[in-house]
Amino acid sequence: MYIVQIASECAPVIKAGGLGDVVYGLSRELGIRGHGVEIILPKYDCMRYDHIWGLHDAYQNLVVPWYGAAITCSVHCGWVHGLQCFFIDPHSNDLFFNRGYYYGGQDDQMRFAFFSKAALEFLLQTGKRPDIIHCHDWQTGLIPVMLYEMYRYYGMENQRVCYTIHNFKHQGIAGVDVLWATGLNREPYYFAQDRLGDNFNPFALNFMKGGIVYSNFINTVSPHHAWEARYSDVGCGLSHTLDVHNHKFGGILNGIDCEVWNPEVDRYIPYHFNKDDLTGKAKNKKALRERLMLGHGDKPLICYIGRLDDQKGVHLVHHAIYYALSRNAQFVLLGSPTEPAINSWFWHEKMHLNNNPDCHLELGFNEELSHLIYAGADAIVVPSNYEPCGLTQMIGLKYGTVPIVRGVGGLLNTVFDRDYDTEKLPEERNGYVFYQTDASALESAMDRAIGLWYEYPQEFQELVVQGMEYDYSWNHPGQKYLGIYDYIRHK
Incomplete structure (x- = not known):
């Protein structure tokens, strides 16, 4: 299978929390299993460039429609510990990703709406047609929306989306501007409760809700958390939406990277050990x-x-x-x-x-x-x-x-x-x-x-x-994600 991960983080080059570890660990596991994996990321000025090998220009003039005009981007390609990553670098006075931080801007919703639009344009313009587009958290919640409402009419009708929610607390709440910026436009249509309209604020759009409604499959990062999201306040207001879409919602446990976390080979500890010799x-x-x-x-x-x-x-x-x-x-x-x-x-x-x-x-x-x-x-x-x-x-x-x-x-x-x-x-x-x-x-x-x-x-x-004796590596989660990819491809 050809899989493209689109995310705002990938450890160790861009890491603010567990999301980065998951994108790296899962991508690595899928690659080990023989699948083609590429990762699309923003090109932040503050990311760890020392973890990127062979960074070069991959695509010079990526023209991304934005607010009825366009922003030109460069796309750079490099390898992060063996994983092929594409970094989107917009040439804009907004300086979307040149601010010395990953998150925390007043306009984060616009920054990541633009990134989502640019990622889809990159796939479209380069002729890349992955079997699966795997999106993560609110930052990429608009990707399945735009794919279904716009890009499928330009030759991307066969791409399937798996959407992983790592944290329900941050959902990407935005106003009408984001519709006009991305070209989605139709206000009454997207503000509807069965699309992107926030469950509690009639004047707000919810990126994460859009991801849930439009994706082919949604998961969170453990089976019990999936239950909590539907039946407790852990869903942070999205429980009803998850209930409506429960036929395509589940939980898959994350794994740990056993090359980094392994007492038999850990380079940071003075004495190695295993369960047979403590x-x-x-x-x-x-x-x-x-x-x-x-x-x-x-x-x-x-x-x-x-x-x-x-x-x-x-x-x-x-x-x-x-x-x-x-x-x-x-x-x-x-x-x-x-x-x-x-x-x-x-x-x-x-x-x-x-x-x-x-x-x-x-x-x-x-x-x-x-x-x-x-x-x-x-x-x-x-x-x-x-x-x-x-x-x-x-x-x-x-x-x-x-x-x-x-x-x-x-x-x-x-x-x-x-x-x-x-x-x-x-x-x-x-x-x-x-x-x-x-x-x-x-x-x-x-x-x-x-x-x-x-x-x-x-x-x-x-x-x-x-x-x-427990195996919490990426081995089992990798198999489960492949099962989901296979399911949504043939559905």
């Missing part, structure tokens, strides 16, 4: 303690790795630190606060705990250190308020770091409670799950993990090994 993990724990100047002793080491914000359950992350210390465990945090108030709060905690030999808070993000923490910690807490998929718990399992998670989204599809899971056999369980958002729920799960570590060390080791 001596390297014990040595990494010692190395982590030395690096962070923590005390050595017979204590479990619990960690948190990720953003510090409301989605991630920041109040429970804070509570986990002090509960671990009260239970004679150590705690390491590697987190980047996303708001000034949270930043101040955790800097205050960092100063307060600075001389504690059992605690280290590292505020910010450090790729190298994150690998060492995964390799050296005994358990990882993931107390998210909502989590579409979650990668930290999967990486934790791969590194023999027992996950303690809240039962939401993809966390529920990947972590099975050692004591209470009813779906898995005891030898298939791999962590601890709690459900409420209060401190006592978190404490009950942490208490069981710490208690097992102290009182039944052999059984804790067995739990570690059971977690490491």
